[in-house]
Amino acid sequence: MTSFEQSLRHAEAEHQETIDNLIELFGLSDDTLSLEQEVETTLSKLAHEFLRDARASTDIELAELARAFSDSRIPVDSTQIDSYINSISTNLIAHSNNTASPRYIGHMTSALPYFVRPLSKLVTAINQNPVKMETAKSFSPHERQVIAMMHRLLFDLPEEFYDLHIHRNESTLGMMSSGGTEANMAALWCARNHKLGPEPGFEGVSREGINATLKHYGFDGAVIIGSELIHYSFDKAGDVLGIGGRNVVRVALDGENRIRLDELRRVVAECKERNLCVLAIIGVAGSTDCGAVDPLEQMAAIAREFGIHFHVDAAWGGALLFSKSHRDILAGIEKADTVTIDGHKQLYLPMGTGLLLIRNPELAKVVEKKANYVIRPGSQDLGKRTWSGSRPAMVLFFHAALNIIGLRGYELLIDEGIRKAKYLAEAVERRPDFELLTRPQMNIMTYRFIPQQLRAKAVSGLLSDDENRFINKVNERLQKAQRQAGKSFVSRTTSFNTRYGVHLPIVGLRAVLANPLTTQADIDAVLEDQLSIGERLSGPLSVTSDLR
């Protein structure tokens, strides 16, 4: 018996079974580690079977699923591990979405490289907390390195810059976050606190709050400006940061779903005229709904001209930096002040790997926090300038992937995704039963099914608004039916910026092509699924009377 076991047994002799269980659970004895190995084998098998099943999901109804999770009592006694695994295997894992399936091409998920699976276990086992050096001694400089690598990929500043700042305590080249939403919010937090910073006799917005600060600087309000396609996390940021969702100003789009520069300039000027403080201009590099990329170079110039923080949301598109052939799609991104890139999107990392990159190493000082028990003044704790507090050391996934996939590997993955999106776009264009809604600027695109009775009109561009509304309903039902059937999956979105005019929302099927496992045959199969569902749904229907 180890001393830990003795200690526990000593405690409460009456709870023998509970004590036995805890000793088994927490110990590092050979018994526990061989039990861990058994569980590992079982769960690996479960995971691999799940991944190898190419279905996007099962067809279970949500109500039935909910019934399996309807007990709100915590079990008093311990459940045996085998029976626990059996139960989640049947109820939970079996009905998860296979977000890695080659025919699940509807969201920003993909197959992941195999090494992230065992690596997860290591991250959990060593359980570092990068909020402070004392809980992440080696992971703190390691995280700084990874952030510098990504910073250099993007901003490509001179070698001496990185030699100086990579481990300089006063410098912050970026922040890890759990996702893109938090990276975007953190970027605007920095922008806001910088713009409305302290001056002699005044502590700035961080300490004084927005109300007092706007008054102090004589502004009537504060705004954030981006296109109509900026991610909804900017509405959240506007709300959270006290700016207000309605002060997240959305500028009209051009025909390619990019921000209209003349309109941007007009809105900026108008805000200045109305005495509103423009906290940031947001550029989109890969819009969530159709992968559109704003004219970043020109936006950066406007931001510079007016002295405004320029943030680029490249949560999706940032990975194009790895591709020599496609990097120019992001031209101008290197002039941004802050950039969001998600590891769990096109860097093929697991969920939870958001990243904000910050060009000026001094910027994040405007959000610095301290405490007596942690991140004391002068400490090298990363937590003093991050959005999160305690958090897992997800940076290890970045580090592993940058090394094991490498620049060339990422380049090929990106190029392949874009090639496949073109393939799908061309396939859709060739067919009268589908209509392309957005040509892919990278590897996201939208299109829709056209019911047989309307194909001739659609081809000739003669669809009435009512007919378009009918097609909307068909596509909405089609997407839901395809999702429910579970053989394949695309998502859907609604656009107000189509050839049919800004008054008419158009429902589109949305495909995201990033999974290296997705082949042209898979893409064809997804279309065939949609065609057969679409025909079945719309065949017997009349445009005027049904589906209203």
Place this chain on the structure above:
Amino acid sequence: MTSFEQSLRHAEAEHQETIDNLIELFGLSDDTLSLEQEVETTLSKLAHEFLRDARASTDIELAELARAFSDSRIPVDSTQIDSYINSISTNLIAHSNNTASPRYIGHMTSALPYFVRPLSKLVTAINQNPVKMETAKSFSPHERQVIAMMHRLLFDLPEEFYDLHIHRNESTLGMMSSGGTEANMAALWCARNHKLGPEPGFEGVSREGINATLKHYGFDGAVIIGSELIHYSFDKAGDVLGIGGRNVVRVALDGENRIRLDELRRVVAECKERNLCVLAIIGVAGSTDCGAVDPLEQMAAIAREFGIHFHVDAAWGGALLFSKSHRDILAGIEKADTVTIDGHKQLYLPMGTGLLLIRNPELAKVVEKKANYVIRPGSQDLGKRTWSGSRPAMVLFFHAALNIIGLRGYELLIDEGIRKAKYLAEAVERRPDFELLTRPQMNIMTYRFIPQQLRAKAVSGLLSDDENRFINKVNERLQKAQRQAGKSFVSRTTSFNTRYGVHLPIVGLRAVLANPLTTQADIDAVLEDQLSIGERLSGPLSVTSDLR
């Protein structure tokens, strides 16, 4: 060759090596899975060796460590997995902190139950994203269930309440978050948006921003009120939410480090008089620096009297709910509007498992967001009322632990931690070479080493301010030396609320007793380490001339 391999090979014949590598990395062939198994075996061995080494850390200097992570270039070519693992094993894992070591009793980390390690792999493998149903079909109702279980443990509302709300789309019983900081910020976000909500003709703070909303409701400012010991995440929240750090008002403490109720009442009344909107009162249930618990029952009554949101930060202490013997320490917590509990603290889960519980199921509607491509109106997507956007399905750790450890298991773990803290406190009190600074209200406590030349004075309560400053320096150096030596670890903090008066900061050694592997012998050994370091450091020194 699988079709996926054919597809990739077809792409770019010139990059054969890169293509081979990608096929190996992303495929699900037997070859890849057996490679995964090899990596799994290697990393498990590495993890287990790391965990079994009881040292708290190595004694490597930070500067040397930083040198190992100083290259900011992303490798062009792929690194072989073996050599990658070798490199992180030497540079990164070897110098991580063993936060699970029985003699690492300085932060809120512990040994974890073994099943979280293989479970991590499953979470990564299935890579669900609970932001929306389409990427987390079964995990969405599953997360709702786990949140309901924790809600019930805490608020203990009638069965019918849970039957009604557990899966009701309009109801939100809580939010998962990456950590306590985010849970606290999310709580205050809800409180702020509720207090300053919409009314006919006005959209409320969420849409209008703080500036316009305070004006609309005729307030001169907004504040949050808590004790001097509230966590620094509330400063962050004050900053982020646009309230301003200086408007996070800190109320004086009583002799037991709890908020003074008379002072709280006075401050609330004063804020009302000064026409400031009190957004929330914060109760602490387990202060980070010494585990103090505010008088929650009475605070709840004051909050109710004045119509103020009552948030309890039980990130650390919330787990006491599992203990019949100690649950009463938290009496009144069930009257809170929102409560933060961290899974990665006393629920023995990995980092990244923060949780906010919300009593009123309708409250979170004040933070709801929507988008066209996701969380559409009427959708059941969890992401419409969360702080985060995309995030990993960390809830599975909660679920597994609640089942496999069970109520009784948690109860025993909590009771044991409190028993060990008492043991340490008594050991410290018995010895003249140490002084107890805070008696543990749960399982965190502070104490300090007293150099030999001052022990008699310390015992008689005759230490001068200069002598106390000397002792501060000794303890600061002691803590750093113990940390650097790496055999054992406690953290340190600074208190202004000791018997020595509010003018004099007192440096304390801070011990957190939660690790089930920590025995009384370990506790004794930590004290012995400190004694020998302390004697060595302070022996030859003079109070008046040295260590200034």
